[in-house]
Amino acid sequence: MTTAGIVADGVRRSFGDVHAVRDVTLEARAGAVTGLVGPNGSGKTTLLLMLSSLLAPDAGSIRIGGVDPVADPAAARAMLGWMPDALGAWSSLTARETIAVTGRLYGLDRERSAQRAAELLGTVGLADLADQPARVLSRGQKQRLGLARALVHDPGVLLLDEPASGLDPQARIDLRVLLRRLAAEGRTILISSHILSELEEVVDDAVFLVAGATVSSERIAAAATRQRTWRVRLADRDATAAVLPIAQTLGLDAALIPVDRRDVLLAFASDATAAAGLQALVGAGLPVAEFSAAQGLLEHTFLDLEGGDR
Amino acid sequence: MNLSRLWTIARLELTQRVRTVSWYVLLGIFALLLVGVTALSFLSYAPVEERGAGVYSTVVYITLLLAVLVSPTLSGNSINGDRDAATLAPVQVTLASTGDILFGKFLAAWITGLAFAAVAAPFLIIATLAGGVSAWMVIISVAILVVQIGLISAIGVAISGILPRPLFSVAATYLVVAALTVGTPIAFGLVGASITSEVTQTSRYVERCADNSDDCWGEDGSQVGEWVCSDWETYTWQQPRFDRVWWMLAPNPFVILADATPVAFDRHGGTVDLFGAVKHGVRSAQLAPELESTWDECARDYRYSNAPSAEEVIAQTVPSWFVGLGLQVLLAAGLLWWAWARTRTPARTLPTGTRIA
Numbered sequence: 167m168t169t170a171g172i173v174a175d176g177v178r179r180s181f182g183d184v185h186a187v188r189d190v191t192l193e194a195r196a197g198a199v200t201g202l203v204g205p206n207g208s209g210k211t212t213l214l215l216m217l218s219s220l221l222a223p224d225a226g227s228i229r230i231g232g233v234d235p236v237a238d239p240a241a242a243r244a245m246l247g248w249m250p251d252a253l254g255a256w257s258s259l260t261a262r263e264t265i266a267v268t269g270r271l272y273g274l275d276r277e278r279s280a281q282r283a284a285e286l287l288g289t290v291g292l293a294d295l296a297d298q299p300a301r302v303l304s305r306g307q308k309q310r311l312g313l314a315r316a317l318v319h320d321p322g323v324l325l326l327d328e329p330a331s332g333l334d335p336q337a338r339i340d341l342r343v344l345l346r347r348l349a350a351e352g353r354t355i356l357i358s359s360h361i362l363s364e365l366e367e368v369v370d371d372a373v374f375l376v377a378g379a380t381v382s383s384e385r386i387a388a389a390a391t392r393q394r395t396w397r398v399r400l401a402d403r404d405a406t407a408a409v410l411p412i413a414q415t416l417g418l419d420a421a422l423i424p425v426d427r428r429d430v431l432l433a434f435a436s437d438a439t440a441a442a443g444l445q446a447l448v449g450a451g452l453p454v455a456e457f458s459a460a461q462g463l464l465e466h467t468f469l470d471l472e473g474g475d476r
Numbered sequence: 477m478n479l480s481r482l483w484t485i486a487r488l489e490l491t492q493r494v495r496t497v498s499w500y501v502l503l504g505i506f507a508l509l510l511v512g513v514t515a516l517s518f519l520s521y522a523p524v525e526e527r528g529a530g531v532y533s534t535v536v537y538i539t540l541l542l543a544v545l546v547s548p549t550l551s552g553n554s555i556n557g558d559r560d561a562a563t564l565a566p567v568q569v570t571l572a573s574t575g576d577i578l579f580g581k582f583l584a585a586w587i588t589g590l591a592f593a594a595v596a597a598p599f600l601i602i603a604t605l606a607g608g609v610s611a612w613m614v615i616i617s618v619a620i621l622v623v624q625i626g627l628i629s630a631i632g633v634a635i636s637g638i639l640p641r642p643l644f645s646v647a648a649t650y651l652v653v654a655a656l657t658v659g660t661p662i663a664f665g666l667v668g669a670s671i672t673s674e675v676t677q678t679s680r681y682v683e684r685c686a687d688n689s690d691d692c693w694g695e696d697g698s699q700v701g702e703w704v705c706s707d708w709e710t711y712t713w714q715q716p717r718f719d720r721v722w723w724m725l726a727p728n729p730f731v732i733l734a735d736a737t738p739v740a741f742d743r744h745g746g747t748v749d750l751f752g753a754v755k756h757g758v759r760s761a762q763l764a765p766e767l768e769s770t771w772d773e774c775a776r777d778y779r780y781s782n783a784p785s786a787e788e789v790i791a792q793t794v795p796s797w798f799v800g801l802g803l804q805v806l807l808a809a810g811l812l813w814w815a816w817a818r819t820r821t822p823a824r825t826l827p828t829g830t831r832i833a
Contacts, residue, residue, distance in 0.1 A: 181826065218569055222822035236822050240571055248569045254562025256488065258495040270484040271570035315566065 170229075171196040171323045171354020172217060177226035179212055186212040188378035190226070194356045194371070196322075199349045201365045202358040203468055204375030210358045211251055213375065214327050217356070218248040230323055231354075244272070247321035251328045251358075253312040255300035261287060262296045265314050272319035279318070286314035291340060305332035313341070317348075324348065326357040330364050342368045366462040376471055389470035390463060396440055397429040398447070399456035405430050408452075415450040416443055431460060477575045485572060485580025486587070489554070493588055506542055507595050513538050514599045518606070524748055526608030529740055533750035535603055536617050539596040540733060543589050543625045544657060548649035551585035551632025553642035555819060560642060574820045578637060578812060585629035593621055608740060608748065617737040617751070623801065624729045628653055630808040637815025656804070660728040664761075668721040672714040679771035681706045705774040715765045722761040726800035731758050735797035745785030756786040759793040 172194040179187045187209040194200040204210050215221040217228060219235035219242045228235055235242035256264060262283045269279030287296045290310040295303060303311060309332050316324065330338050345368050349355050359365045365372070374381040400408040405425040412430055413420035424431045434440035444457050461469070493499055514535060521530035555578075558564035567577060604614065632649040639645040685692035685701045692701040725731045734754035739747060747753050784792075 216822070220565055220568055220821045220823065222824045239822060240573075243569060243571055246569065248566075250562065250565055252562045254558075254564075254566065256492060256563055258492045259488075263491075267484060267488055268566070268570060271481055271567060271572045273478075273481070273571050312566075 170194065171231055172200075172356055173227075173229040174213075174217065175227050177213070177216060177223045177228060179216060179221065179223050185378055187216070187223075190375065190378070190380045192373045192380055194354050194373075196354045197349055197352045198370040199345055199355040199357060199368050201369035201372040201464065202356055202375060203362065203365065203372055203464060204358075205472060206360075208375045209378040210375055211327055214248070214325050214356070214358060218246055218325050219243055244319070245322045247316035247319070247324045249312045249316040249324075249326045249329055251331075253308055255303070255308055255311060257301035258299055260297045260299055261292050261303065261311050261314075264300055264311060265318055268315045269318045274319065282318050282320075283314075286317055289317070289344065290314045291337070306334055306337055309333060310337065313344075322353055324353055324355045324357075326355065328359055329357060330359055330361055338364060362465040362468060363462050366464045369464075372464055372467075374468065374471055381471055385471070386467055389467045391436060392470055393433050393435050394440075394466055395460040396432050396434055396443075397426070397456060397458050397460050398432055398454065399429050401453040401455040404428065411450070411452055412447065415446055415452065429456070477573060477579065478571075481570075481572045482576045482580045482583070485567065485577055486583040489581055489584030490587060493584075502546070503591060503595055506592060509542075510535060510538065510596055510599045514602060521749075524608075525742075526606070526748070528603050528606030529608040529613065529749035529752075531606060532600060532603035532609045532613070533617075533737075533752075535596055535599045536621060536733065537730065537750055539593055540621055540624060540729060543592050543621075544628060544653055544729060546592065547585065547589050547625065547628040548632050548646055548653055550588050551581075551629045551636065552646035552649035553636050554581045554585060554633050555637040555815065556640055556645055557636065557642045559640075568819075568821045574816055578633065578816055578819065582626075582630050582633045582812070585633055586626045589625040589629050590622065593618070593625065610738065610740065612738050613740075613751075617733060620733050620736050620797075620801075624732065624804075627801075627804045627808050628729075631811055634808065634811035634815040637819045638811065652807075656727055657729055660725050660731070664718070664721050664724040667724065668718040668761075669716045671717045671720055673717055673765070673767055674712050675715040675765060675767050675769070677711045677769045677771060678708055679711070680708045680774060682773045703774055715767075717765070718761040719764040722758065723796060723799070725758050725761070726796040727803045728800065729804075730754065732797045732800045732804075734758070735795055735800075739790075741785075741787045745787035747786045752786065756789055758796075759790050762793040763789065 170193045172192070174190050174192050177187060177190040178185075190209070190213055192200075202210055202213070212221065216223050217230065217235070219230075219239045222236050230242045231245045233241045233245065235246075256267075259267065262280075265283035265286055266279040269282050270276070274282065284296075287293045290313055292307060292310055292314065295307060300308065300311065309329065313326070313329060316326070330341060333341060342364075345355060345357070349370070357365070357369065372386075374386060398408070398412065399405070400412075405428055408430050409420050409423050409425060412418075412432070413423055416432070418432075432443065434443060440459075444454065447454050447457075459466075514531060517531040517534040518527065521527035524530055555564065558567075564577075568574075572580075600614075600618075603609065628649075631652055632646075635649045635652070636642070636645045639648055682703050683706050684690065684704050686704055687701050689701075692699050692703055726735075731754065734751040735758060737751045737755075739749060739752035739755055741752070742748055747756050
């Protein structure tokens, strides 16, 4: 099933002279997690505000589950769960009350709101702190409360702005598992993050945003196929000693091969040449303990696009 | 608008308020203040036969004063303060409409202001027990107090939705409230005093009796001779025309309260409480000065004319409280509409220097 949960077409928004979003066209599939990647100030938050029905675009169209949030915000909001980057919590309310009040505002009745609050506190791991006022929560705990709040009305489309910031490693893993589960239930999830390695492990698709515009798929494809760096580590010797045999096997100039801590860094033009290189190393009897891309694909693409823009 | 969501927002505001200690401290200080005010007004109204009305009106006025002073801080940052704390957008993104949010916050601010009236209630009951307070006086003065607190709360909430910075919106709310309470008498005084009319008084006085004795009264009190009169003299002076600007006082909350409340009079037609005194003063301003007056001591029907009593003044002048209240309602409604347009989502224009979230 590939119905689109979120469709944006030629979306533009400026604040006075600042063109925050210039031309965004994207599609996020239902049942998948789509990552929104871009440098600071590239318009990610502005775009998410428009998708969440808080901000009207100057031009272009947006559809959330087929509904235009500008024409019918109420219908769009009933489907949308939004978690903002700057998370405000009512400081004197407890975590449980915060979720229940939000449920009431989404039109759930009293019992259902209380029930959802109890469920979601368990889901995001805040059950122990359920009756503590929100002001005593740490940043990461507030972040989880924000996620629970966004989920209270069981939305089909989730917009998450930097959900992982402030989370400890265990909470990040939990978040990843939760997001995969939510996507598997058929929801559309759009998630923005700076932590590309994190994103890499959870997203199915990625949308790149540079200077307020989405990057075309051709450019992404080109960036992704450009030369990448691989880390190689041999089991029986340190990196400096490994350079010479590796260079000899692959027919490279040993003086030009960089070393980073325990690893030798090798550049390959494509995945196929990398695979051939590995085969040659193993064939030459070298004890290859590690052979991995130095950067994730997202990070590689992101840095390449950023560099290409300058 | 949806009543359940509107009430959820009002309850959210109120819950946060009742969980702050400073709020109770403020109410406690107000209660202490009222103890003093009630005791002192019982003493100061001691010469009055039934002093209940005097004490009652004083306590209501102090309550209104405090509500007017405190309401801007309670309501003047409710929307932009939430935006600063990043708690506005999470509400805007729910099914709660802009109207639900505005009116929910307005209702919460109103109820908060009414807490002051609730603290004053026991003191009002004590005053009523002292006698002289009619049922209508209680019903109407309390109704006006409640409505007035509501209007100031509405103005505060609206301005917090119009101006982006909490500090400025609280200050602006204070300025609007000050314009209504202090600004109206200042404008009344200045404008009234600068519009003047020339008053001409022609007068002549009795000088002596025709037979050169000091007076013409016989021993039995009957007139025995003809009076000799002085020549006619004419005086002119500039008289301020407060009767042309009296309406400037109409939107003043304290004037509205006094003007609307039915007041009692003593047997000379004088006022017995603070409402009566203010009402008499404001209504007197409606009376036009006599521009041509004649003072003829020699006239046969000559007698000293008494100034009309408060009761007479109030009977022959028109009430203006509904006009004043109407103007305030229009002001509050206009500001709320403007706030609604500024807070509406999906937002088209944002106040400069603000982020929606």
